[in-house]
Amino acid sequence: DVKVTQSSRYLVKRTGEKVFLECVQDMDHENMFWYRQDPGLGLRLIYFSYDVKMKEKGDIPEGYSVSREKKERFSLILESASTNQTSMYLCASSPGQGGANTEAFFGQGTRLTVV
Amino acid sequence: AQTVTQSQPEMSVQEAETVTLSCTYDTSENNYYLFWYKQPPSRQMILVIRQEAYKQQNATENRFSVNFQKAAKSFSLKISDSQLGDTAMYFCAYTDGGATNKLIFGTGTLLAVQP
Numbered sequence: 001d002v003k004v005t006q007s008s009r010y011l012v013k014r015t016g017e018k019v020f021l022e023c024v025q026d027m028d029h030e031n032m033f034w035y036r037q038d039p040g041l042g043l044r045l046i047y048f049s050y051d052v053k054m055k056e057k058g059d060i061p062e063g064y065s066v067s068r069e070k071k072e073r074f075s076l077i078l079e080s081a082s083t084n085q086t087s088m089y090l091c092a093s094s095p096g097q098g099g100a101n102t103e104a105f106f107g108q109g110t111r112l113t114v115v
Numbered sequence: 116a117q118t119v120t121q122s123q124p125e126m127s128v129q130e131a132e133t134v135t136l137s138c139t140y141d142t143s144e145n146n147y148y149l150f151w152y153k154q155p156p157s158r159q160m161i162l163v164i165r166q167e168a169y170k171q172q173n174a175t176e177n178r179f180s181v182n183f184q185k186a187a188k189s190f191s192l193k194i195s196d197s198q199l200g201d202t203a204m205y206f207c208a209y210t211d212g213g214a215t216n217k218l219i220f221g222t223g224t225l226l227a228v229q230p
Contacts, residue, residue, distance in 0.1 A: 042206060042221055043206065043220040045218075048217060096216065102148045103150070104162075108157075108159050109159075
């Protein structure tokens with residue numbers, strides 16, 4: 001089975017801290033994604049990566065950056081955490097071939113609270 | 116830009132009854148893929164059903180089926196014989212199946228199955 005693992009299930013950080021959210025997948029997927037989930041807003045794409053060291057902005061990249069140094073790991077970085085970044089963060093991965101292999105697999109989510 | 120709209124924030128159904136969740140999308144692509152994902156209280160996102168736009172036949176998976184209307188850009192999910200375990204947030208999602216498989220989500224429908 002595909003496994004996408006996020007480093008923390010719950011996280012509490014202080015305003016202004018630099019925060020790292022880590023995500024690891026074990027299926028050699030090319031694509032990895034970071035979403036933010038808020039009530040009434042669904043899942044909004046922050047950043048995605050289709051290859052090592054490659055990244056593209058999603059719909060809400062402001063205040064975030066990402067790193068993908070290895071194929072299996074995709075990190076989301078909050079440079080200076082703010083209270084409006086309190087949210088649920090979901091990582092996902094998918095194969096890069098397109099076509100029928102378009103299913104995305106998700107981690108269990110990290111609920112981040114910034115105080 | 117592609118968009119996905121779910122107009123029902125919350126729905127309720129009695130156990131053993133049938134319920135239909137609505138989803139509309141907007142795209143200029145001819146070939147794409149649509150999904151329904153389920154997110155139970157455990158937060159783990161699970162794929163429920165997938166539909167390829169080039170297939171005219173509606174997808175079915177046990178008690179779950181879709182009504183795919185390509186011209187109307189509509190993709191509804193029907194759950195038959197609803198069970199208590201179907202209680203979850205349901206998200207409709209779209210991808211054009213390109214190399215990056217960027218997945219766009221709707222805002223979700225919270226389904227409560229009542230005993």
